Amino acid sequence: MAAPLDLxxxxxxxxxxxxxxxxxxxxxxxxxxxxVSMQMRRLEERIGKQLFEKDGRVNRLSEDGERLLAYARRMLRLNRETIAAFDDRRLEGHVRIGTPDDYADRFLPEIMARFARSNPRVELSVICEPTVNLVEQIRRGTLDLALVTHDDEKGQSEVVRHEPLLWVASSNHAVHEEEVLPLAVGRPTCVWRRAAIDMLDQMERDYRVLFTSWSATVIIASVISGLAVSVLPECALRPGMRVLGESDGFGTLPDCRIGLMRGHTGQPAIVEALARHVSESLDNITLPASEEAGMFDFAAMMAMRPRRHRPNMMPGW
Structure with missing residues (x-):
């Protein structure tokens, strides 16, 4: 029987x-x-694969290293959950987290399930509102943690995930070919709206804002029904959408940055535990290609798939 891996x-x-x-x-x-170098040599011997490869003067994760990383995170997470399940001093209390509905459907099920398994005595309250409202609630002290769209100009959050921001239209309509492009976007304070309009101005493309809403449901409905074009992060793609790229005459948009904000709370241990679960969940969530490939222009989406926010460049042993 093979010896187990060393945690x-x-x-x-x-x-x-x-x-x-x-x-x-x-x-x-x-x-x-x-x-540390000795540990990595022993891990490579145990796996039987090279986990790092030289690139000039730095070391990067090899393809096998990238593959092991996903398993390693799961094993360490399960180890923490196992210990927490038998810890009589487990966290107990109430924590409030907010997120826009753009992220809620895609991210919250994984986050809530993992956190509840590790912290069954903590009550979790979830609020779905636009980023600008969540930022204000964090400042007022009515939220403990918020998962928001990061704004570089304000720099109000710790970035925990990057996703490509994509032009999207209906896969069954050619609304993107209209001479004056109809748009469905968020309110004027929306970072994605500003990015879309800046790009259209650079492209010298005529447009008109047809729908304005802070509701992801409204924006998505207007896109799928063929009424307008919008910009959404990869996590918000839905069946019936088509991703528009340079071949369609649309320029590349800046990445969507998803960040965490912490409020002033009397329960820092619970908030930090939840923040860690959020960060780890987002790091492991990927688009299930086998299930989603037929739902939108998958080739275009894969060409712009999200890049990790964590570097894989490692100078010297």
């Missing part, structure tokens, strides 16, 4: 992937750099 080695491996450096990973796991 300490996997924890170090994850720290290297997350920090992008053997040196910073050593500080995070409280080991010397030589000890």
């Amino acid at each position: 300490d080695q996997l924890q170090t491996f994850i720290a290297i992937a997350d920090t992008g450096s053997f040196t910073r990973a050593a500080e995070e796991v409280h080991r010397t750099q030589s000890a």
